Amino acid sequence: MLTVWIAVAIGVLIEGALIVTIVRFRRRRGEPVGAPVGRHGSTPIEILWTAIPALVLVFLGILVVPLIFETAAAAPPNAVKVRVIGHQWWWEFRYMQGNKVLFTTANELHLPNGRAADFSITSADVIHSFWIPTMFGKRDAIPNHSNDIWFTPKNPDPNATVSYPGQCAEFCGPAHSLMYLNAIVEPEAAYDAWVRHQESKAAPVVASALVRRGEQVVTQGSCAGCHTIDGTAAAGQVGPNLTHIGSRANLSGPQLAANTPANLARWIHNSSDFKPGSHMPPQNLSKSDLAAAVAYLESLK
Amino acid sequence: MAAIPLPDHSHALEHVEAPATTGLNHRKLLMWAFLGSDCLLFGSLITTYMIYRGKSITEPINPRHVFNIPYTSVSAFVLLMSSLAMVLALAAIQHGDVRRMRIWLCATAFLGMVFLGGQFYEFTTFATVHHLTIQGNIFGTTFYILTGFHGTHVTVGVIWLLSLVAGSFQGRIKQKNSLDVEIAGLYWHFVDIVWIIIFTLVYLVPAI
Amino acid sequence: MAAISPAQVAQPAARTEVPPGYQEGWWSWITTVDAKRIGILYGVSAFIFFIIAGIEAEIMRVQLFQPGMKVVSADLFNQLFTMHGTAMVFLVIMPMGAAFFNFIVPLMIGARDVAFPRLNAWSYWVFLAGGLLLHMSFIFGGAPNVGWFGYANLTEKQFSAGHGVDFWLFGLQLLGFASLAAAFNFMITIINMRAPGMKMMRMPPFAWMTLFTTFLMILAFPVLTVALFELMFDRFVGTNFFETAAGSQPLLWVHLFWIFGHPEVYILILPAMGVISEIVTTFSHKPLFGYPVVVFSGMAIAFFGFGVWAHHMFSVGMGPIADAVFAIFTMIIAIPTGVKVFNWIATLWGGNVDFKSPLYFALGFISMFILGGLTGIMHAEPTPDLQQHGTYFVVAHFHYVLYGGSIFGLFAGFHYWFPKITGRMLNERLAKLTFWVMLIGFNITFMPMHWTGLLGMPRRVYTYSPNLGVTELNEMSTIGSFILAASILIFIYNFFVSLRHGEIAGDDPWDGSSLEWATSSPPPVYNFAVIPPVYSREAFWALKYPRDGHGNPSPVRQTWKPAPEEIPISIHMPRPSIWPPVVALGLFCVLSGFIASPVLTACGLVIMFTGIAAWAMEPAGGPPSYPPHPSRPGAAQDLPTPSAVPARK
Secondary structure, three states, X not given: OHHHHHHHHHHHHHHHHHHHHHHXXXXXXXXXXXXXXXOOOOHXXXXXXXXXXXXXXXXXXXXXXXXXXXXXXXXXXXXXXEEEEEEOOEEEEEEEEOOEEEEEEEOEEEEEOOOOEXXXXXXXXXXXXXXXXXXXXXXXXXXXXOEEEEEOOXXXXXXXXXXXXXXXXXXXXXXXXXXXXXXXXXXXXXXXXXXXXXXXXXXXOOOOHHHHHXXXXXXXXXXXXXXXXXXXXXXXXXXXXXXXXXXXXXXXXXXXXXXXHHHHHHHHHOHHHOOOOOOOOOOOOOHHHHHHHHHHHHOOO | OOOOOOOOHHXXXXXXXXXXXXXXXXXXXXXXXXXXXXHHHHHHHHHHHHHOOOOOOOOOXXXXXXXXXXXXXXXXXXXXXXXXXXXXXXXXXXXXXXXXXXXXXXXXXXXXXXXXXXXXXXXXXXXXXXXXXXXXXXXXXXXXHHHHHHHXXXXXXXXXXXXXXXXXXXXXXOHHHOHHXXXXXXXXXXXXXXXXXXXXXXXXXXXX | OOXXXXXXXXXXXXXXXXXXXXXXXXXXXXXXXXXXXXXXHHHHHHHHHHHHHHHHHHHHHHHOOOOOOOOOOHHHHHHHHHHHHHHHHHHHHHHHHHHHHHHHHHHHOOXXXXXXXXXXXXXXXXXXXXXXXXXXXXXXXXXOOOOOOOOOOOOOOOOOOOOHHHHHHHHHHHHHHHHHHHHHHHHHHHHHOOOOOOOHHHOOHHHHHHHHHHHHHHHHHHHHHHHHHHHHHHHHHOOOOOOHHHOOOOHHHHHHHHHHHHHHHHHHHHHHHXXXXXXXXXXXXXXXXXXXXXXXXXXXXXXXXXXXXXXHOOOOOOOHHHHHHHHHHHHHHHXXXXXXXXXXXXXXXXXXXXXXXXXXXXXHHHHXXXXXXXXXXXXXXXXXXXXXOOEHHHHHHHHHHHHHHHHHHHHHHHHHHHHHHHOEOOOHHHHHHHHHHHHHHHHHHHHHHHHHHHOOOEOOOOOOOHHHOOHHHHHHHHHHHHHHHHHHHHHHHHHHHHHHHOOEOOOOOOOOOOHHHHOOOOOEOOOOOOOOOOOOOOHHHHHHOOEOOOOOEOOOOOOOOOOHHHOOOOEEOOOOOOHHHHHHHHHHHHHHHHHOOHHHHHHHHHHHHHHHHHHHHOOOOOOEEOOOOOOOOOHHHHOOOOEOOOOOO
């Protein structure tokens, strides 16, 4: 913020000087012009207006450089560790404990209020950038490269659950504009519950024939080729993990579409409707199969 | 309108090129500027090679297992000797000896072609014996593109020298335009120096 | 000997007989090696590309008017912003600068021509080939859609399967070769072809900035050339420079691109700064304050420009030490930039400021560039930059420096030198109207983008969420863009009307300080019948306001004309040549053939090598031109002054 105020002050000063100068020394009608003479320069003035900006910048530098190192410092040891993997055009989140993967989810991130969150960021395909504007700056997700960023989310009301939408900030192809994510910051207790639930295997909360049919369609059909649902035969590595997809509030992010049966059905039928160029091919399921699949997936809370 | 008698050309005053402000010939300055620019070209290629050294995922990864330093040293020496021949060619034409210049230019071009032939043999060995190919891994890619750009520069140089030789048969190269040979010489020496740098950084340094 | 009145020597006379050496017709434009004609070719081409790129911008602004609009598809939008950025940088600002380098710099330094006239022509034709190749992509499968900076590995065949990236790659290679050739030419022209007495520290500031720009070009473009070759080999030969499966690092492209890209933006701004120095001097009617400092600050900007590239990369994770070093160097560059602005203001201070349209645009440059420079300082700090990078805040910043800066500067130069190039004055009222509409439209378009970016809208997006709260700001930007477009229409109207009916300018309508004003408007093909003597900086003022015995300059402007006995009987300019366009065509075919067919490449190689051989063996000297000479009484009335642009009645 200080940079902004310094910039504004300098701007007002210089623009002001310009305006004053051209008003004061404008050619007046009828005045003889004379020879083009005038001061060629002045070494003291040159030194002055080189030194003063230099000092201002040194001052800024002294403020800024420690901040750079602070931002790059290691996260506190009790931080939540999440491995972020950018894909065209969705976000994979692997919650880690040391080198062990606790569970994998996609697009929706939960974080405990008041505890540091440490992100290790990479990409599975092209360069993306992980960004939650209202929370922190961005860090690029680069294939064959790992970047680190950490911050401590703090809700104004410690008991509230607040949603912080984010999106990819490095052009990555046709659906770059729609590569959303959502970070939900909640009290520690709620977060712990969420983590425990995510670690569990897939368990449909509804037990109906439609859902059982849906389970068959999804875990034994083409979906399994790209998606993983823990505890079932579906172990594909290409698309987002769907183990608890029913618990996610949105498809992709709140900016794109809410996670309703109608939207999910449309997505499965032709994801390019939502994300142009999406790598998920349109699924040619019969109406009843589609309804079953949706029912099953929505039941995976 | 009566025909206007246009002046006799033989009295034209502004025939000569305006004198150069620095006293140096335009084309010589152009060659120096071009070589300065070319430094950045080779610099970028060498940087690419150095950044990727040892980073291949598939074999061959370690240059020491592929390179034959004695062999490449000989070909580097050949190129160095070609620069000597170039110097002698320039000295010859500066003394007005077109015949001797022709001989030394041919020698320079010949040594350049020996260098290129040596590289051709060297690279086919790398590809067949060590499986170092341009598509195979990062080592192959960066190595062949770097040396390929250099080899292309040598080839252009050889063609240039041979065209100077051809021009000398038509009487185009004389003592008073020895600058044409000097400029080709600048280019040739540059290409040689670049090889010294490549040989050192790419071949010799990993071998230590 | 009949006296020759200044009016007769200065004005283009009635046409009777065309002397040898002066050609008319389209063939003479194709084979021209006259830097002035080449400058006009660059200028006209650049303006056409400006209109195309502007239309692309308008379409984007309509699409972004509100969230969820479906004016264009996502992919077409991506093509539009890629082409808009690529064209504005390489096909508009750079060639506009080249137009002025060509027409004005030789005149300013008292030279008749450039060092390598045919290479100069070749540069133009290769530039045109590059621009055409880039735009042909629209017809042949789609324009490139990867951003003007084409980050790997999005540009690899795996992620960009069509030919769009290939058109981009080869188009840029052609533009790179054209720029390099032009840079070599102007570097050597400025160093080696100055008039007697024109020491380096007496050169007009525009010539200095041109010189620094050429140094930047010859050192920066090879890096881009290498990066493009590496991408080309990856796409066509299957090499592994950016192939992540083989373990490569996409960051290599990012570094190489910005090592080129940052000096590139100084290539874009330095010529405009040179123009401003000229205009501020002329219209303050006062020498440039702190000339040596202005020159050295240009040198400092060029030099440090090579040390700051990674400030485009603060979010890639280079580590705090690299981040800090680049932040510090970026802040250092602000100092010479600011010093230039102060010197311009100090030139105006104490002057006799004449508010003509070129000065309006120059003042627009100064005020808008200051704003862009200040947001630049904000970007120089890595930590805030992690929020600003990749958002509309950056878009605001670079449009303030590139439009508010470079484009306003080029418009200033155009309004300043239009009389010299065409012999007519632009309509002042229309010109001032252009300025005000442009200034207002520009600010309404780009000022809101600072907030748009800080509210979280990333750049290079074809739509945005209504939840972001940037809808009204986007609406404002779109409306502003139409006002900006209107200003361009006013300008085009002014251009055509003035070309036909503008007031005759005469040699020196502005009482200019530099030598281009010491010859007719437009100048004869040989620039000056007699190269004017150079006694000091502001060389032409020294001739028009000669000093008396006490060193006091004449208070009244004198007319300077060369002494009749110094006018040569004839002047030989270089002969026109077909080989530069032929070699350019060959090169175009070679590169296009990679996309189209190897047969085309093979034909291109034959054409190219034949052209090069013919070029090398062509005799250089051209037929004579005849300056008006007192030995031929009545000659001034009979012989037209050969000129680059046909004289109009």
